Amino acid sequence: MNYPSYVFYSNQNSTEFFFESIGSKGVINKVIAFQETSFAGIYNLALGDINPLTNEVDDTVVTDNGDTEKILATTFQIVNHYFSLFPHHQIYFSGNSPARNRLYRIAINHSFYALDSIFELFGVMNNELEPFVSTRPYQAFLIRKK
Template sequence: MGQFRAYPYTANEATGHFKFQSVGKRGIIDKAIELTQIAPDIYNLALLDFDPVTQDYVDDSITDNGDMPEVLATVMAVILDHLSQFPRSSIVITGNSPSRTRLYKIAISKIGDDIKHQLKILGYQRSGWRIFEPNQSYESFLIARNLVD
């Protein structure tokens, strides 16, 4: 994703968790990307923060650690890693707020042309799924490999 590098992450394919650490102005924050199967070959993506109080990962916190480009690059790296291992799968991304959905749109918009041709990227609007265009607003996104049978 452009000049920003993804954080190193550890993958636990059994649980669908990809853990990494955000490093920024608020210190080091444990984060995870969770891929949950919601239908055959379709996975939902959630970006989570570790809550030290509950000792669990939650999706409703705002980290504001000043490293959003790196976090989004990490999300895209996990998506590409998953799709390379499971080429017939699709990943659905829906932000839990309009601002988080907008951040996902920004991340998807910054996918390099060298990778974009390998992917099918759709955005959901009220009228249904459409080919993703960076200047449109969407409620959710679907990313899959561009397979040629």
């Protein structure tokens, strides 16, 4: 996936990655956090904005900064980097709405061949995991390194 992305940095244990979204609404500090789930080896990916007043992460906000493609490309770069550090982890993610999940499905479809060459891609529907199908609406997604 060779799209422009933002420069990012991580915390010491590489569970949080930080970058700046630069767009029509200015500079917005973003974070991608990998959090262990109750399932062994599966880590939740959370993407959110850092509130400049409270320093808390909000993963429900719709930033609409006009740089969605660059944020998705940065997320891909971070996921790829994360897998280079933790190749046996699996990453689970879902949007906070059906519209956000649709956006993620479209993004996966758009770069499917590049993603499929290095990741195993799955969709989750009604708690059932299946190989990713481009036309199916999913409630969540799971990826792992090939």
